[in-house]
Amino acid sequence: MIGVLKGLVQKEFREAIRDRRAIMAGLFAIFMGPVMMAGIILFQIDEVTEIKPTYVEFTGAEHAPSLISFLASQKVLPRDKITEDEVAKWAKMPITFTIPDDYATNMAQGKPITLIINADFSNKNLMKPLRRFEKIIAQYSRSIGSTRLLMRGIDPRITNPLLLNTQDTATPESKSGLMMGILAMFIMISLFTASMTAAIDTSAGERERHSLELILCQPVPTSMVVLSKVLMVSAYGTIASIITMIAMTFTMSALPLEKLGMSVMVDFSTMALIAIMIIPLGYLAGIFQLFFAYRAKSFKEAQSYLSMILLLPMMVPMVITFLPHKPLWLDYVPLAGQHLIMEALYKGEGVNWPAYVITALVTTVVAFVMTAILAKSLKSEKVVLGLS
Amino acid sequence: MLKVDNISKTFGDFTAVDGVSFEAKDGEITGILGPNGAGKTTCLRILYGLLKPTTGYATIDGIDVQKSAITARKSLGIFPDQFGMSERLTAREQIEYFAQMHGLTGAALKEALDRVIKDLDMAEISDRRTEGFSQGQRMKVTLAQALVHRPKNLVLDEPTRGLDVMSTRLLREQLRKLKDEGHCILFSSHVMQEVAALCDRVIVVAKGKIVANGSPEELCKLAGKDSLEDAFVAIIGSDEGVAA
Secondary structure, three states, rough: HHHHHHHHHHHHHHHHOHHHHHHHHHHHHHHHHHHHHHHHHHHHHHHHOOOOOOOEEEEEEEOHHHHHHHHOOOOOHHHHOOOOHHHHHOOOOOEEOOOOOOHHHHHHOOOOOOOEEEOOOOOHHHHHHHHHHHHHHHHHHHHHHHHHHHHOOOHHHHHHHOOOOOOEEEEEEEEEEEHHHHHHHHHHHHHHHHHHHHHHHHHHHHHOOOOEEEEEHHHHHHHHHHHHHHHHHHHHHHHHHHHHHHHHHHHHHHHHHHHHHOOOOOOHHHHHHHHHHHHHHHHHHHHHHHHHHOOOOOOHHHHHHHHOOOOOHHHHHHHHOOOOOOOHHHHHOOOHHHHHHHHHHHOOOOOOOHHHHHHHHHHHHHHHHHHHHHHOOOOOOOHHHOOO | OOEEEEEEEEEEEEEEEEEEEEEOOOOEEEEEEEOOOOOHHHHHHHHHHHOOOOOOEEEEEOEEEOOOOHHHHHHHHEOOOOOOOOOOOOOHHHHHHHHHHHHOOOOHHHHHHHHHHHHHOOOOOOOOOOOOOOOHHHHHHHHHHHHOOOOOOOEOOHHHHHOOHHHHHHHHHHHHHHHHHHOOOEEEEHHHHHHHHHHOOEEEEOEEEEEEOOOOHHHHHHHHOOOHHHHHHHHHHOOOOOOO
């Protein structure tokens, strides 16, 4: 029987290695993650480290020359100073700032002055500039107030009785929480995207080529046929996922993450831990895809089923991120458990060993049960009758 | 030897096969002749152990396929109606796959492959990928994968469909040779000339039942007609679905 299984496995791998479409899918899965991740991070660094000028339409600027020059020193500029490549962007998000005619009089008399800022506060792109603008005005207002108190011989600190000293215990590693969640998600996605084409080709594709019936007529148990296929599909996904993980880790350590106040510290042994963890998950991803692909009559039908399955590795991390109170059992659920462990490892936290072992066991058991069900279903008359 | 005894198969209200019994003896070519939808494929699927008969049983060399499908299938070679093959494998690898499923390994495997490739005169194409193979070349590969483990029994399902004259001839020669070697050959078809030219015994099925059983000459005599085609139409009682 070992010889028979060897033959089946040999055929699956021969086919898979020569399947250009499947190889391309695997390579795509491997490159997509690191490239996108690098893109996101570089963009973020650019956003965070550089203060971009804000352009504002001033009315009554002539009444408050010193305020205008203070704003200019903080990179809040009048609209006519707009640079050419920014014109289009700012045309869509106008900010107007009105200084009243009696500004100078009221300022001289120490009366309150109402300044009007007019903009679309729901515009996501304006959120940061507007918040900064408000801060600048508040700061200017406070400095005039303090000067007035000083001139009357009063310590301006009297208006600020409480001071809050914020001490952040976040480490550069833990600050990167969301980023590490995304990283873990990419590693899981490649498990599915890399093996999808191979999974469809060996199941629905084989049925479409009219090979399946003849195979089912041979003196081999269906469990062996399924086993040979799941070995191939899982190997595809697992190898791609591990390569993605390694590529991701190196990409992240090559990027200037410290500019975002983050850091990734993943050594070789951590990478090995993650790789071992991916293996049972690869088995589950493989059988999961085969399980549904065998229910399809054609390559195309299978593709539409499996693209829905592809949502799983994206949904699970999202649910985890947005769940307000994470239930304890989530640690042991396949995909969710592995995601949490990976996230923790990338954040530099330790391994939750019970979760590491139990998730692996649960994942293997679920995958094994699915293998058995699939093997049994291939013996059913319904499948045979669906062949022609 | 292949034998089915009183097999019936119903799907809901529909009876696909109704009390069919026949035997295909060693050293003979037995033909199952019937119009489309007569129940030929269902009969064969029961014989392969893919479908469970509602009544009756089927045996291959005396082994009940329902009870021990895997053992029974070991002495069976199947030539299916569609030459499905993996286009990324070479002809040799394709045949090797089936040989391995029948338990051949090592030197025995290599020997079996060399022999069948030589027998079917396909050395030229054996190391080419099957992608782009002509129908005749595909037929050879399909026949080779059915014969590589030297099965005592061979079942062919509409084997000459879509084949040119040369390929049909080659197939016929092979079948005669196998018959002379004492193999049991069962062959389903709706092509009269084919059946008349090859079969020692013909079983005519229509609407799930056997309507006649005998040598081609006996069938002609039974129906009082000169050609098997006329006899067939007379026996099944209509010319529906006989277009070959």
